[in-house]
Amino acid sequence: MKYTFVFSMLLLLTSCKYFDVEKTTSEAILNEELKTFDWNDVDTYPSFSECDSLISKSEKKQCFQHHLSSHILKFLQDEVIVVTKDIHDTLNLHFKVSEKGVLTLLDTKVDSLTIKEIPNINELINNSLNSLPTIYAAIKHDQYVKTEFELPIVIKVE
Known part of the structure; x- marks a missing residue:
């Protein structure tokens, strides 16, 4: 019983970090999006x-x-x-x-x-x-x- 209690407490204390939500700003999201763009290509070329x-x-x-x-x-x-x-x-x-x-x-x-x-x-x-x-x-x-x-x-x- 004693080992079960120690194991549960240890598990509870170490697993809290998994519930933390990492906050990101809209600027960080925008910067990541901009890195994925291919700036040398377009979706549709100029046309007549x-x-x-x-x-x-x-x-x-x-x-x-x-x-x-x-x-x-x-x-x-x-x-x-x-x-x-x-x-x-x-x-x-x-x-x-x-x-x-x-x-x-x-x-x-x-x-x-x-x-x-x-x-x-x-x-x-x-x-x-x-x-x-x-x-x-x-x-x-x-x-x-x-x-x-x-x-x-x-x-x-x-």
Whole structure:
């Protein structure tokens, strides 16, 4: 009986720590949530209305990039560009799409020969963006977010 009483008291005293509730603040919970986010990926990429019918994320991304590059190339083809040498170049365009769907050209990587032959290439590209159809911003966790991406465009002028 004596051993049973000592064992029960010992059990009672050591088991109290299991009933303690650890308190966490809302900031701690938020910080843990933020650590789980993949900040380099979005749930839905920016898109045009023509891409809305597509289901998969990769198809929507390809559709957006295809429509954007086609629009820029069509604009450049409609312009009268006179060159003295043939140009076969890949332009690397760095874009940003705001939360409101505003597309901005951040940077253009163009070969020096292309700049020499078409000195206003950056202006032409910027002008082509003025006539784009409505862009729907990217979505992450049901919120519109800013995105940045690069788009290579192949230019051939003969």
